[in-house]
Amino acid sequence: MEIRFEYSRKRSEFGRPCSFSDFLAEVTVDIPPDPSLADNFIPQDPVDFAGQQGPLMALHEVNTEHVEVSIRGVNHVEGGWPKHVDPKNSELTTRYREEVEREEVYTRSVQRLGSLVEHYIRQNNTIDIYEEYFEEEEEEEEEEEHPSAKTINVLRDLHTDLSWLVSPQRDPNLPRRMATHLCWHPDANRAVAVAYCSLDFQDSRKNMSFDSYIWDLEKPYTPELTLKLSSPVVTLEYNSKDWYHVLGGCYNGQIVYWDTRKGGLPMEMTPVELSHRDPVYGACWLPSRTGTEFLTGSTDGQVLWWDIRKLSQPSEKLILDITREDQLQKALGAISLDFAPTMPTKFLVGTEQGIIISCNRDAKTPPEKIANIFSSHIGAVYRVTRNPFFPKVFLSVGDWTARIWTEELMDSSSIMETKYHTAYLLDVCWSHVKPAVFFTARSDGTLDVWDFLYHQKEPSLSLKVSNDPLLSLSSQDNGQIVACGTRQGTVYLLEMSPGLCTMRKNEKTLTSTMFEREARREKVLQEKFRERQLRGQERLRAQPEEKEDPQEVFKQAQADFLTNIKEEQRRR
Numbered sequence: 001m002e003i004r005f006e007y008s009r010k011r012s013e014f015g016r017p018c019s020f021s022d023f024l025a026e027v028t029v030d031i032p033p034d035p036s037l038a039d040n041f042i043p044q045d046p047v048d049f050a051g052q053q054g055p056l057m058a059l060h061e062v063n064t065e066h067v068e069v070s071i072r073g074v075n076h077v078e079g080g081w082p083k084h085v086d087p088k089n090s091e092l093t094t095r096y097r098e099e100v101e102r103e104e105v106y107t108r109s110v111q112r113l114g115s116l117v118e119h120y121i122r123q124n125n126t127i128d129i130y131e132e133y134f135e136e137e138e139e140e141e142e143e144e145e146h147p148s149a150k151t152i153n154v155l156r157d158l159h160t161d162l163s164w165l166v167s168p169q170r171d172p173n174l175p176r177r178m179a180t181h182l183c184w185h186p187d188a189n190r191a192v193a194v195a196y197c198s199l200d201f202q203d204s205r206k207n208m209s210f211d212s213y214i215w216d217l218e219k220p221y222t223p224e225l226t227l228k229l230s231s232p233v234v235t236l237e238y239n240s241k242d243w244y245h246v247l248g249g250c251y252n253g254q255i256v257y258w259d260t261r262k263g264g265l266p267m268e269m270t271p272v273e274l275s276h277r278d279p280v281y282g283a284c285w286l287p288s289r290t291g292t293e294f295l296t297g298s299t300d301g302q303v304l305w306w307d308i309r310k311l312s313q314p315s316e317k318l319i320l321d322i323t324r325e326d327q328l329q330k331a332l333g334a335i336s337l338d339f340a341p342t343m344p345t346k347f348l349v350g351t352e353q354g355i356i357i358s359c360n361r362d363a364k365t366p367p368e369k370i371a372n373i374f375s376s377h378i379g380a381v382y383r384v385t386r387n388p389f390f391p392k393v394f395l396s397v398g399d400w401t402a403r404i405w406t407e408e409l410m411d412s413s414s415i416m417e418t419k420y421h422t423a424y425l426l427d428v429c430w431s432h433v434k435p436a437v438f439f440t441a442r443s444d445g446t447l448d449v450w451d452f453l454y455h456q457k458e459p460s461l462s463l464k465v466s467n468d469p470l471l472s473l474s475s476q477d478n479g480q481i482v483a484c485g486t487r488q489g490t491v492y493l494l495e496m497s498p499g500l501c502t503m504r505k506n507e508k509t510l511t512s513t514m515f516e517r518e519a520r521r522e523k524v525l526q527e528k529f530r531e532r533q534l535r536g537q538e539r540l541r542a543q544p545e546e547k548e549d550p551q552e553v554f555k556q557a558q559a560d561f562l563t564n565i566k567e568e569q570r571r572r
Helices: 035-040 064-078 092-127 136-144 508-543 550-571
Strands: 148-157 177-186 189-196 212-216 225-227 233-238 245-250 257-261 279-284 292-298 302-307 315-319 334-339 346-351 353-360 369-374 381-386 395-398 401-406 425-430 436-441 447-452 461-464 471-474 481-486 491-496
Touching: 136 381, 148 425, 148 436, 177 471, 177 481, 189 233, 233 279, 245 292, 292 334, 315 425, 346 395, 353 381, 381 425, 395 425, 401 508, 436 471, 447 471, 461 471
Parallel strands: 279 334, 334 381, 425 471
Antiparallel strands: 148 491, 177 189, 189 212, 212 225, 233 245, 245 257, 279 292, 292 302, 302 315, 334 346, 346 353, 353 369, 381 395, 395 401, 425 436, 436 447, 447 461, 471 481, 481 491
């Protein structure tokens, strides 16, 4: 031991020395028990106590092969002397006798241990020593875990490479494109299809690639398949019935599909003159006997039905004219599309004008196919998706908010919504495991995880994923991994904590009750608003007409606007 400091002091400065003596113990204080205080205590049973000396235990090991040999040797001795031992040779006889005695002792020890082992085995069969008595408490402790997420993988817009977060590699082929859409492989989510496309207006950069990729999560350095095209792909979708068929909607309006067993070249494409006239932002496979039908939506205001067995022309057409006049000049551009297999006759369309259209596929005439209209957002509806547990409830994202709707309330506002963010919301997706959890992607590169069952004003988790805007989101079926695509073509794979991918007890029932309660509340507010409108109209009819000065109205609106801006700046 190294001495770093030495302290010296005289013995006379220590004070008076202590003298110890040995005498018997004596009772200084005796406090008798008070029975009246027994109600303030809880008896503990069993009680743990510590002792200075415990019983000595011995460790016994048994080798069954040696036991058989020993027992066989004893039985052989009982029949007589072995042939290799001469009874007249005293030295060999003594050595053999000692050997037999040792084997007999060993045999008795094995028999005694066998009875003990049999006793303990019988006891273990009576009492389940592996039974868990406090599973509920462990589940509660897991539920109290703070929600979290971590980046486990990064997929970049590469032609021949994929980058992990540990050793990032840049794309050698510039310029980079946006990761516009993500789709997981139906077979245990082992791969993800990423559509790469530049959505900037008149983007004419040189040497821009048109390829998209399918990445295998177990092979991080090269894409599993490169999808070759003559036009960039905006959206990609796997066929849930036939995993080898991949559907793509192109920037020039064409529809293409691949058979991944036959390589990255397309099997067939739709003719340009019968395809969409604008980029195809939405494509969905339809449940059918053959599994070959699908529908597509574009900003040209049309929804087309197709069959991969005959891509020469669409089998059906719907013009998104909310006036129900079936005129293409008045149609609204479709920028998002959603179809749920649980509701095979209905699908949702999100438009550039901020309106969500609920369509009925089985209607006889095209105007009747537009079943309901929801005035949802100020800007474009970038994503609309149904709840996987409650198909009548759907989620939309646009402008600065994400809103929850129900088809049970026609021509009404949303039943629930998030707060207004300072950054635009560009995509959203439900969790496939928890009915009240959804994810939102923001233009400032932040991923928000919302759990409306517990927090409705603030997200349960906000994670700064990238400095670039997040354009696309997709969650696995088990909810463990969420993929985020950025404007620079990077795809981040985020692993969720167990609290965000494990359904709690009665969570589905509580979520259903919450949606029903909010729907009733919205219905009551809607009726009160209509009554107030009727009263206002009657009051205006009773009063004489007075013309308002447009200049005064403009000045008042301008003053109110400036006041709101100052209050917002003061609040920040």
